[in-house]
Amino acid sequence: SPRIGVLAIQGDYDAHAVALREAGAEPVLVRKPEQLAGLDGLILPGGESTTFLKFLERDGFLESLRAFVASKPTFGTCAGCILLAREVLRPSQESLGVLNVAVERNAYGRQIDSSIVTAETSLPGGPLEMVYIRAPRIASIGEGVTALADRGGSPVLVEQNHLLAATFHPELSADRRVHRYFVEKVRSFRSASR
Numbered sequence: 397s398p399r400i401g402v403l404a405i406q407g408d409y410d411a412h413a414v415a416l417r418e419a420g421a422e423p424v425l426v427r428k429p430e431q432l433a434g435l436d437g438l439i440l441p442g443g444e445s446t447t448f449l450k451f452l453e454r455d456g457f458l459e460s461l462r463a464f465v466a467s468k469p470t471f472g473t474c475a476g477c478i479l480l481a482r483e484v485l486r487p488s489q490e491s492l493g494v495l496n497v498a499v500e501r502n503a504y505g506r507q508i509d510s511s512i513v514t515a516e517t518s519l520p521g522g523p524l525e526m527v528y529i530r531a532p533r534i535a536s537i538g539e540g541v542t543a544l545a546d547r548g549g550s551p552v553l554v555e556q557n558h559l560l561a562a563t564f565h566p567e568l569s570a571d572r573r574v575h576r577y578f579v580e581k582v583r584s585f586r587s588a589s590r
């Protein structure tokens with residue numbers, strides 16, 4: 397089974413590890429840049445993107461991540477989506493800049509930025525539960541990006557080649573369709589690059 401890293405600096409990385417295992421992958425908690433070597437894919441979990449950045453600015457971690465996400469399947473959820481984005485708005489902040497979207501942090505009104513919504517997505521199997529926690533909003537998507545789900549017209553699950561990103565937390569729901577979708581992506585990427 398594919399070995400998929402979960403950035404384990406902060407945030408809910410354990411829930412992602414459990415979800416990955418349930419979706420048929422072998423999770424690897426990543427705390428140092430060297431641990432990225434040999435992984436088939438990576439999850440950047442939710443948490444606080446500014447805290448991630450502070451940590452990643454040490455030991456050349458940000459540069460190693462940049463190299464990884466340029467060529468290997470990576471799934472960013474919530475703060476992880478913010479890290480992947482080409483542009484972060486209000487206020488602007490550094491990011492890996494690979495996913496062709498602009499995101500606004502904490503952009504939903506107080507009442508709805510943390511909420512649970514069940515809605516249709518492009519994934520088969522009916523409505524999906526989506527847990528939002530101080531969620532960012534994808535303000536715009538650029539070329540090469542496909543929206544697989546939206547909320548009030550804003551994309552909440554997007555895909556671009558080897559990249560996947562969600563503004564919600566699929567690891568906090570029992571439904572494993574999103575993790576399975578990512579694990580499939582990792583598998584097909586792996587066999588295509590052999």
Ligand code: GLN
Binds near residue numbers: 445473502529532
């Ligand atoms: N509000 C956080 C940020 O801006 C993201 C919240 C989350 O990951 N649940 O980084």
